[in-house]
Amino acid sequence: MMQAELTKPSLASPEHPVEISGSQAVLEAFIAEGVDTIFGYPGGAIMPIYDALYDYHDRLKHILVRHEQGGIHAGQGYARSSGRTGVVFATSGPGATNLVTGLADALIDSTPLVCITGQVFAHLLGTDAFQETDIINITTPVTKWNYQVTDATEIPQVLAKAFFIASTGRPGPVLIDIAKNAQLQKFSYTGYTKCDHIRSYRPKPIVRKSYIEEAAALINEAKKPFVIFGQGVILGRAEEEFKAFIEKAGLPAAWTILGLSALPTNHPQNVGMLGMHGNYGPNVLTNECDVLIAVGMRFDDRVTGRLDKYAKQAKLIHLDIDPAEIDKNVKSTVPVWGDCKETLPLLTALVHEKKHTDWLNTFHNYAREEHEIVIDQELHPASGEITMGEVVEALNELTNGDAIIVTDVGQHQMVACRYAKFNESKSNITSGGLGTMGFALPAAIGAKFGAPHREVVAIIGDGGFQMTLQELGTIMQAQVSVKMLILNNRFLGMVRQWQQLFHDKRYSFVDIQSPDYVQLVKAYGLEGNSVDDRKNLKEALQKMLDSKDSYLLEVMVGKEDNVFPMVPQGCSVSEIRLK
């Protein structure tokens, strides 16, 4: 072997250790874990890692973001579209604290991330050094695991743990804070070993057969069984297993917004969306079904409405990988603790083949009513201002449901989730649990890197877009193709809707102005367009989709349109309002 090869860190072993720095060890870990893209922003305390990155640029793509929050949301978008772990760099102090929103978002939405923050030299810890902040304690409530490294020899092991913890069990964000001295420190590197066991951590429960049997018996006896599913199906890569299960037992299935796209929207048993702005049938019939089968979802209050009036008549089968979710909000009759990739096939084997035609028709009847009262006018208005729904519907027609849709938070998010069509899993990316405005633009950038062959359309409100629009700079520099569709109602629409309905129309600080978005993206060298006339809408959307580069389309929509149906806060799901 050549001398040069002998010193290659990738060939290091306990017999042939190679001297490398802590920074190199971080990047070696990334390569061993199959990382291809890093979203980050340099700074003083992470400079040694960036210095090492200079020599790795052929193997690791680094996307320079414009703000660390943009970096972490991009990491989330990457993770959600690719199903892999997102990787983020930030420096100490403000760089690190700027990650907090993204960490909280990733924790509540179970997104696997490994974030590396620089930290001041270990001897300066606790001295109020320049750009020193106690990021470990700040991020403890918003990480699945975090750890501070002060000695380079720990790095290979700690990073192996970080990737293992982030991606297994119920995924989540991990933050590793590395003191500058550890980044610089040279040590004898003996190679990288992936972690597959931590004694205090059990990511994969053993499935109890007796509960599978009990669950199957309940389903087989049920007259009105109803499946509600969440992101667990996607995270467990169990889309096919899930489909086989509901098809064999003839079960109607409704989704939470994070579960959306796990089952094609045109599947005959897909009955729609749950929750506050979900569909009429799934909400009302939650309180009429006799067996409720929850798969990989956590009974968020936006899904359940008033808990003491939620599915009281039903027996509940709850499939989840996280034991803390079982019985947390809704008491289960049969808890099926496990990975749904394993539990669903076991259940499918035991359930009888059935059709439940009448019961499924009940859903269709409600859907018909919802169409008449709400949906038809929302999607195909004859006159008046453009509605958000018709934009999404026009987009469906042009993309055939093949695009990844990234949404921000608010009215447009609810409308997009209600009406967007999806054929493929991992196509709906939104901030569900935390409801982070400003999520969509950076997440869409990350989503494109996670799924480069797919069209990525970010649907964003005029409020949310202005929260992270600095990432236009990232789009410009990275030359990534993201289609930005701003639904501009010149209001913080969701808050305005609540003020209208519940606060006597006292519109308190929801009237928000926008810059000229077309001029704005022009400054970044991008093309844009704005439409306010229905007859130009489709053509404008087509032009946006046809563009090879990033493109911004602003659509002026109804200023005071509301999202319906709606389960008012504090009401039961069966008290859903159609208008």
Added chain:
Amino acid sequence: MKQEYTITVYTENQVGLLNRIAIIFSRRKINIESLNVSPSEAEGIHRFTIVINEFEEVVRKLCRQIERQVEVLKAYFNTGDEIVWQELALYKVPTDEVAEKLQVERLLREFGARAVVIRKDYTIFETTGHREETDKLLAVLAPYGLIEFVRSARVAIIKASNGFHEKLKEFEAVEPASELIENEFLNKQAEVFSM
């Protein structure tokens, strides 16, 4: 009904874990009445003993949240009659006062106390027991110029526990026995929480 629960948590010995566990309570605005962290019978494993007043349902959920932490091996919760517990108290009093006005010997005998330090200027007594017992001695000493008083956190042994040695071996195994990772709590929902 809210009542006193003693939570026992077996953990790795890791910087920051105390905070990770403490914030599970503070996030829900639950006050920790007593907290003790010490080594356990198993080498390298730490044992938290936490006392709170709460509803059983809440305590069960808290334990699940605690067990969810990567470095936590197990969490148990018990009512007072399921454990044997003790607290230790120290009392510092002026030596003349107790020697003159209070019969020290009687005091020691009655309260099972012992004198840890006797100096010309002060004496330090120590006693262990339940809250009522340490409180009683406090009441007795208060009129005699009590200078300082301190009581430790609760330490508790679960009556039904077989210790952690065997369980730890199982945790260390890559393929642990199913008993360990089958969620026992699903089986005996009302009784013991365990993962």
